[in-house]
Amino acid sequence: MSNPIIQIKDVNKWFGDFQVLKNINLEVEKNKKIVVCGPSGSGKSTLIRCINRLEEHQEGQIVVDGNELSENTKNIEQIRAEVGMVFQQFNLFPHLSILDNCTLAPIWVKQMPKKDAEELAMQHLEKVQISDQAFKYPGQLSGGQQQRCAIARALCMEPKIMLFDEPTSALDPEMIKEVLDAMVNLAKAGMTMIVVTHEMGFAKEVADEVIFMDEGMIVERAETKEFFANPKSDRTKLFLSQIL
Amino acid sequence: MKLVNINKDNFNNYYYLGVFLIFLSIFDVFLNSFFLINVTSFLPGFLSFILPLVIGFVGLYFIRVEHSGIKNLDIINKNINTNNFNAILTLLIIFTIIKSLPTFLNWFIIDATIVGDSKEACTGTGACWTYIKIWLRRFVYGMYPNAEQWRINLSFISLTALGLVGFFATEKYKKYLTLYYVVIYPFISFLFIYFFISGGRIFFDFSYGIIAAAVSIILGFLIPNKFKLYYFLIVPITLYILLKYVFFFEEYIELGMIEGLVWVETGAWGGLSLTFIISFFCLIFCFPIGMALALGRRSDFPLIRYICIGFIEFWRGVPLITVLFMSSVMFPMFLPQDVYVDKLVRCIIAISLFEAAYVAEVIRGGLQALPRGQYDAAKSLGMGYWKMHIFVILPQALKLVIPGIANTFLALVKDTPLIFVVGLLEIVGMLNLAKTNPEWLGFAMEGYVFAAIIFWIICYAMSKYSYNLEIKYKTER
Numbered sequence: 001m002s003n004p005i006i007q008i009k010d011v012n013k014w015f016g017d018f019q020v021l022k023n024i025n026l027e028v029e030k031n032k033k034i035v036v037c038g039p040s041g042s043g044k045s046t047l048i049r050c051i052n053r054l055e056e057h058q059e060g061q062i063v064v065d066g067n068e069l070s071e072n073t074k075n076i077e078q079i080r081a082e083v084g085m086v087f088q089q090f091n092l093f094p095h096l097s098i099l100d101n102c103t104l105a106p107i108w109v110k111q112m113p114k115k116d117a118e119e120l121a122m123q124h125l126e127k128v129q130i131s132d133q134a135f136k137y138p139g140q141l142s143g144g145q146q147q148r149c150a151i152a153r154a155l156c157m158e159p160k161i162m163l164f165d166e167p168t169s170a171l172d173p174e175m176i177k178e179v180l181d182a183m184v185n186l187a188k189a190g191m192t193m194i195v196v197t198h199e200m201g202f203a204k205e206v207a208d209e210v211i212f213m214d215e216g217m218i219v220e221r222a223e224t225k226e227f228f229a230n231p232k233s234d235r236t237k238l239f240l241s242q243i244l
Numbered sequence: 245m246k247l248v249n250i251n252k253d254n255f256n257n258y259y260y261l262g263v264f265l266i267f268l269s270i271f272d273v274f275l276n277s278f279f280l281i282n283v284t285s286f287l288p289g290f291l292s293f294i295l296p297l298v299i300g301f302v303g304l305y306f307i308r309v310e311h312s313g314i315k316n317l318d319i320i321n322k323n324i325n326t327n328n329f330n331a332i333l334t335l336l337i338i339f340t341i342i343k344s345l346p347t348f349l350n351w352f353i354i355d356a357t358i359v360g361d362s363k364e365a366c367t368g369t370g371a372c373w374t375y376i377k378i379w380l381r382r383f384v385y386g387m388y389p390n391a392e393q394w395r396i397n398l399s400f401i402s403l404t405a406l407g408l409v410g411f412f413a414t415e416k417y418k419k420y421l422t423l424y425y426v427v428i429y430p431f432i433s434f435l436f437i438y439f440f441i442s443g444g445r446i447f448f449d450f451s452y453g454i455i456a457a458a459v460s461i462i463l464g465f466l467i468p469n470k471f472k473l474y475y476f477l478i479v480p481i482t483l484y485i486l487l488k489y490v491f492f493f494e495e496y497i498e499l500g501m502i503e504g505l506v507w508v509e510t511g512a513w514g515g516l517s518l519t520f521i522i523s524f525f526c527l528i529f530c531f532p533i534g535m536a537l538a539l540g541r542r543s544d545f546p547l548i549r550y551i552c553i554g555f556i557e558f559w560r561g562v563p564l565i566t567v568l569f570m571s572s573v574m575f576p577m578f579l580p581q582d583v584y585v586d587k588l589v590r591c592i593i594a595i596s597l598f599e600a601a602y603v604a605e606v607i608r609g610g611l612q613a614l615p616r617g618q619y620d621a622a623k624s625l626g627m628g629y630w631k632m633h634i635f636v637i638l639p640q641a642l643k644l645v646i647p648g649i650a651n652t653f654l655a656l657v658k659d660t661p662l663i664f665v666v667g668l669l670e671i672v673g674m675l676n677l678a679k680t681n682p683e684w685l686g687f688a689m690e691g692y693v694f695a696a697i698i699f700w701i702i703c704y705a706m707s708k709y710s711y712n713l714e715i716k717y718k719t720e721r
Binding site for chain 2: 049052054077078080081082083084085087089090091092093094095104105108109110137139150153154157
């Protein structure tokens with residue numbers, strides 16, 4: 001068995017008295033695409049935010065690419081640089097142009113020369129098809145374009161893992177497709193991805209495995225075909241019947 | 245109830261009548277206030293008084309036609325003549341302005357005196373600008389000796405010129421501008437003010453520095469790029485040390501071969517130039533301190549956080565005047581006997597710390613207004629605390645609080661007169677001094693009007709500049 005790039009063991013997390021994650025166990029191997037779904041408030045977002053330590057877990061163990069995440073982790077910035085993240089609300093930096101958004105982190109975190117960073121950024125912007133918008137500001141772009149820019153920005157750090165936190169939930173229906181297309185291309189290129197989404201079409205197309213979460217627990221984890229064809233738990237069946 | 249039915253078809257007749265009536269009413273008030281002629285004196289007192297208002301009101305009523313097709317008329321109707329109440333307000337405002345203008349103009353210009361050079365020249369009922377003219381030197385330079393005032397002029401002109409460098413910088417040098425304005429420019433200003441305006445023997449340190457810098461820059465063009473860094477690290481300092489300890493031409497003063505710059509102690513500085521000096525340094529110092537406090541107040545480390553909260557709340561809780569008083573009376577008590585900190589320096593420190601607390605709270609407001617997603621995004625890209633704040637958080641937060649910071653800075657400039665409590669007299673302090681001069685009693689009004697105009701010009705320039713910055717950095721939409 002190959003060495004998993006993300007290992008999550010018995011992770012528990014509380015917000016005050018409320019337990020958001022209960023005994024989460026999850027291993028993700030390299031180049032696998034995992035889709036996490038479930039009703040809102042089930043802890044999906046919290047789980048993937050724990051993977052790059054935007055949220056801190058209180059119990060258990062999370063190992064990313066051989067580095068354990070804990071309070072003592074010194075090189076948390078390095079680990080984050082290897083884990084790209086795309087947010088529901090895009091979170092582009094509104095005071096910088098699209099190109100600067102993409103080059104900021106490579107230049108200042110990876111100490112890349114400005115010229116190289118710009119070339120790299122243009123390549124990634126080309127891939128998500130917004131290279132013609134490179135000198136505009138985020139405020140001048142549509143939601144779909146902004147989200148694709150956010151994907152390009154994360155890719156510019158050349159991460160090993162990409163996390164997507166409901167990337168299409170804040171978009172108009174006609175813009176969802178362009179973002180999903182960009183994600184499909186990325187998946188086909190062989191990126192390790194964990195995607196929190198409600199887009200079951202996307203899950204069917206690219207995911208290797210689907211995880212269903214409810215009330216902070218992983219209710220079901222199965223191969224994609226298996227998951228949609230014959231779900232085991234009743235809760236999953238109910239969820240699928242509502243969403244499909 | 246409509247007395248006359250004015251509509252689109254017949255408004256032409258009423259229009260001319262209306263305009264005529266309005267001009268009649270304004271003309272009546274004009275004659276009345278400027279030439280003291282009461283055209284309607286044959287009427288009973290009250291009626292004569294109220295008549296222009298009635299005529300003007302009827303006139304405005306006549307021209308009030310919706311969508312008349314005449315552009316200017318529509319603009320007037322839309323803005324100042326929408327209904328009867330607004331029409332009366334409009335007239336009252338116009339009449340008040342016309343009524344008050346002559347009094348103001350009489351005092352300010354027509355009856356004012358500017359010729360002559362003594363109190364006796366001011367015989368009119370208007371303002372005595374002679375007073376300002378005679379005292380202008382004192383208002384601008386304070387007690388700074390007349391013969392040495394060229395030093396202040398030269399310093400201010402040079403510093404203004406150096407400050408304008410940013411406008412002429414080409415693309416190639418744009419990236420160094422921040423460094424220049426944040427570090428180099430304040431340093432040069434300090435050198436100018438400390439060595440040049442202050443003068444004395446200490447000035448020679450300054451001149452050595454200038455000579456060393458100039459010589460090494462000129463020679464620097466001959467040095468290959470490869471060695472430039474080492475060259476500029478070593479040569480200027482060496483030159484400086486050589487000049488200071490080997491050639492030392494300080495000795496020439498004692499021999500009487502060169503005259504040095506006269507030492508002018510800070511107590512003699514004053515007037516507008518002191519206002520500028522104090523405001524300039526306080527603005528420069530209070531901003532970074534405030535920024536650090538704002539960040540510290542949001543720090544994760546409880547110790548830093550509580551120190552910052554305590555600091556901010558202390559300075560916000562005490563009046564500036566007591567702070568200045570304490571800086572001059574209490575502060576020296578804590579110092580060792582032989583240590584002396586200059587009065588002006590103490591003032592600048594006190595005001596800077598005081599205003600820094602306000603700036604900190606303004607900036608904190610900006611930091612809190614940023615969505616959490618910005619922090620998340622920056623962190624997820626692998627940025628640490630400082631990178632995140634320098635490149636992502638602060639640029640956005642500071643942009644948000646430009647109006648608030650401008651507000652604080654304006655307050656700072658207008659707070660500078662309070663330094664009179666430690667015996668430093670800037671422009672308002674000099675006014676108060678001049679006002680009590682037995683030769684020139686009774687001209688306080690002119691002095692305060694003069695100071696008000698000066699302060700207004702400074703503050704308006706600052707507020708305009710802040711507004712320009714706001715527009716310049718507006719990238720959303």
